[in-house]
Each structure stands twice: as C-alpha cells, then as structure tokens.
Amino acid sequence: MHTIPHRSGRFCDCRRGRTLLHMVIGPSFDSVLASAQTGAEWAWEVLYHDLAGQVLGYLRSRGASDPEDRLGDVFLQLARNIGTFKGDEAAFRSWVxxxxxxxxxDERRKRSRHREHLIGEDQELDAISDPRQSAEAEAMTDLATRDIRQSLKGLSHDQRDVLTLRIIGGLTVTEIAHILRKRPGAVKALQRRGLNALRKELAKDVPL
Incomplete structure (x- = not known):
C-alpha cells in the first residue's frame, strides 16, 4: 500500500479576491508523476486532490457552462497525454x-457558432430573454465564485484571463504568458490595469 505524500501550500483568500489554498506536492512530485504516467491510482488521486479545486474555480470564474464537465474533460486529456510530459511541478501546473x-x-467557439445558428433562425431573443436559465446557473454557482465573477465583470477579456490565472490558478507571469501566448510584459500590463480597475470598482462599495 502506497502512502500518499505530504503536501504543503500557501494560503490565499478566494472569496475576497485575495485568498486561495495553492497546494504543492513538493519533493515527491517526480515520484507522483512517474507513477501517474504508469497509471497508478494513488498518484492520480494526489494530482486530482491538489489541482481539481483550483481548476474548477478557474473554469467557474471564467463562465464555463458546466464547470464539472469541463473539469472532467481536462483530466481526461491529462490522462491521455501525461506520458509525454516532462518537467517539474511548476511546469506541470502550468500545463494543466x-x-x-x-x-x-473550445466552448466559447461552440457557443459562438450556436448563437449564429439561433440568429439565423430568429431565436436569439428567446434564448437571451429566458430568466430561468440565468437564475439556475446563478443558484448552481457558489457564493465565492459569484463574488469573483462580479468583481471581474467590468474588466476586458484579457484582463479577466490574467487575473483569474493569477488569483485562482496561482500561476506566475511567465506561465500565464505561455498559456495566453503573450509577452510577459504584456501580461504584467494587463495585470496592473486589471488590478487598478478592480480597486476603483471595489472602492465604490466602501461605505462613506
């Protein structure tokens, strides 16, 4: 019976936009990765435990229609391709x-094609004006994620991507630049502008 390795982490607060627990496997990561690549169930449990919460939070905060399904898609692709991965824990998290x-x-592209189809059939207003759909989605989203999405609502698409990967994913500027295919300087600028916009928005909610 294999003993699941000890994990450490740093504490951040997701619900207030400044906290989230980013778990770190640490020195045992190489062993966990090698075992996961051979299909060891215990190793996949470690990877899922350390990453699923953050990935799910990221998917929710970016408006995935069914975050749990998308999370399953992510881990399915990891299972298919993990044998080709080479790198340390930071590189692995960035890859995930x-x-x-x-x-x-992919989901946004499908949504866009679907909207175009609805417009072609004059059904767009029906799809948009149904309040039950948005109410159900709201009820299925936990309070913490709703707070984050609300705070990010006034930002540009790129600013939201950068800040959610930073706040929820705990990724570095370099890792985010690689994911978004942007220069690190551009990511820093998006982060700075996004944070400035957030501060102004949050300041409006502070009682005088």
Whole structure:
C-alpha cells in the first residue's frame, strides 16, 4: 500500500479576491508523476486532490457552462497525454491550466457558432430573454465564485484571463504568458490595469 505524500501550500483568500489554498506536492512530485504516467491510482488521486479545486474555480470564474464537465474533460486529456510530459511541478501546473484554458476556448467557439445558428433562425431573443436559465446557473454557482465573477465583470477579456490565472490558478507571469501566448510584459500590463480597475470598482462599495 502506497502512502500518499505530504503536501504543503500557501494560503490565499478566494472569496475576497485575495485568498486561495495553492497546494504543492513538493519533493515527491517526480515520484507522483512517474507513477501517474504508469497509471497508478494513488498518484492520480494526489494530482486530482491538489489541482481539481483550483481548476474548477478557474473554469467557474471564467463562465464555463458546466464547470464539472469541463473539469472532467481536462483530466481526461491529462490522462491521455501525461506520458509525454516532462518537467517539474511548476511546469506541470502550468500545463494543466493551459489545457483548461483551451477547453474554455473550445466552448466559447461552440457557443459562438450556436448563437449564429439561433440568429439565423430568429431565436436569439428567446434564448437571451429566458430568466430561468440565468437564475439556475446563478443558484448552481457558489457564493465565492459569484463574488469573483462580479468583481471581474467590468474588466476586458484579457484582463479577466490574467487575473483569474493569477488569483485562482496561482500561476506566475511567465506561465500565464505561455498559456495566453503573450509577452510577459504584456501580461504584467494587463495585470496592473486589471488590478487598478478592480480597486476603483471595489472602492465604490466602501461605505462613506
């Protein structure tokens, strides 16, 4: 029976936009990865435990229509391709979030094609004006994620991508630049502008 390795982490607060627990496997990562690549169930449990919560939070905060399904898609792709992965834990986490980001892009493209189809059939207003759909989605989303999505609502698409990968994913500027295919300087600028916009928005909610 294999003993699941100890994990450490740093504490951040997701619900207030500044906290989330980013777990770190640490020195045992190489052993966990090698075992996962051979299909060891215990190793996949470690990877899922350490990453699923953050990836799910990222998918929710970026508006995935069914975050749990998308999370399953992400881990299915990891299972298919993990044998080709080479790198340390930081590189692995970056790779996982890149997979999640690509799943979001695929979903957005499908949504866009579907909207075009609805417009062609004059059904767009029916799809948009049904309040039950948005109410159900709201009820299925936990309070913490709703707070994050609300705070990010006024930002540009790129700013939201950068800040969610930073706040929820705990990724570095370099890792985010690789995922979004942008220069690190551009990512820093998006982060700075996004944070400035968030501060102004949050300041409006502070009682005088």
């Amino acid at each position: 979030f890149m997979v999640a980001h690509h799943r979001l892009i």
